[in-house]
Amino acid sequence: MKRVLVATGGGDCPGLNAVIRAIVKRAQQEPDWEVIGSIESFNGILREPTEIRVLDERAVAGIHVQGGTIIGSTNKGGPFAWPIKNKDGSWDFVDRSDEMIRKLQYLGVDAVISIGGDGSQKISQALFEKGLNIIGVPKTIDNDLSATDFTFGFQTAVQIATEAVDKLVTTAASHNRVLVLEVMGRFAGWIALHAAIGGGAEVCLIPEIPYDLNKVLERLKARYSKGKGNAIVVIAEGAKPKDGSIVFAESKEVGYSNLRLGGVAHKLTEELKMAGFEADMRETVLGHLQRGGIPTAYDRILATQFGVKAFEMVLEQRFGQMVAYRHPNIVAVPLSEAVGQPNFVDPGCDLVKTAKGIGISFGD
Secondary structure, three states, X not given: OEEEEEEEOOOOOOOHHHHHHHHHHHHOOOOOXXXXXXXXXXXXXXXXXXXXXXXXXXXHOOHHHOXXXXXXXXXXXXXXXXXXXXXXXXXXXXXXXXXXXXXXXXXXXXXXEEEEOHHHHHHHHHHHHOOOOEEEEEEOOOOOEOOOOOOEOHHHHHHHHHHHHHHHHHHHHHHOEEEEEEEOOOOOOHHHHHHHHHHOOOEEEOOOOOEOHHHHHHHHHOOEEOOEEOEEEEEEOOOOEOOOOOOEEOOOOOOOOOOEEOOHHHHHHHHHHHOOOOOEEEEEEOHHHHHOOOOOHHHHHXXXXXXXXXXXXXXXXXXXXXXXXXXXXXXXEEHHHHOOOEOOOOOOOHHHHHHHHOOOEOOO
16 A cells, blocks of 8 residues: 655645545555645654554545645654754754654655745755655745745635725725725735725735835825725735835744734825824734635635545656646646745736726826
């Protein structure tokens, strides 16, 4: 019996369970293959005792409609930076990648399918370079991987953000307010851009186009007459003013290396008040609502395509590669290409031109 191990790493994302289900259902068509899952990415292999579970037909029945992941996820630690607590309470980080590969061999694992975003796939590439038979599956609500046209989870996040804009429109009109919606995306503005167009916002602020506060102020004032009016601003968590910086906090969580973005909506309203804008303003931060809940049909289908393709790449021994969507096909690309260049919004792209064409201001 041959074994493929599945791991889900990084932040959770709508569609993860659909990928897992697709891998298992495709593997069931091969009589000599078994699928197992590592709990919380590769942490399940590194822990003592080992935390893995068999993924069979019963385990994955109906999970494609569920958010999250049945095998858990984590964006802390990992095989190359495993946290070790010292007696004095301080922490060190050790490389356990060789040990993990040996454990996988001991468990009879013939191949690994790693489902994750940029950070997870960098780990996949490093493990491949150490000789591990590994396949990558791209996952991120931020849509910031350039090797694939879309990542699953993104469309669900956009739908949630757009529905939030729809709801804010009515309350903004009722109170003559400016409502500022802060959405995720880290250093990519894709969620904000799509939600602003889909929801009909007046202003969209994204990391790729640093904003001029005076231009934002000008657009908002145009929405008011004799003290009455309303407006919606969609702002990505990584947005920043010209000659300014992003709003972030250093994480104190052990093993978490990313900056914790957030708070830019509040900063913007404070800047507008200081600039003399007198309209009533409120902020809404969607946060992890964008990561949870039932995935849209689009994301379920894309995730299912990724899962089937990933297992077929295992059968073809196309290791060191990642599944990707290149419309209209599901293809394989080298992991090194997948993590080489982020997918950021091009300020001159058609979608930005479309937004400007319907009057959305980017503060530029």
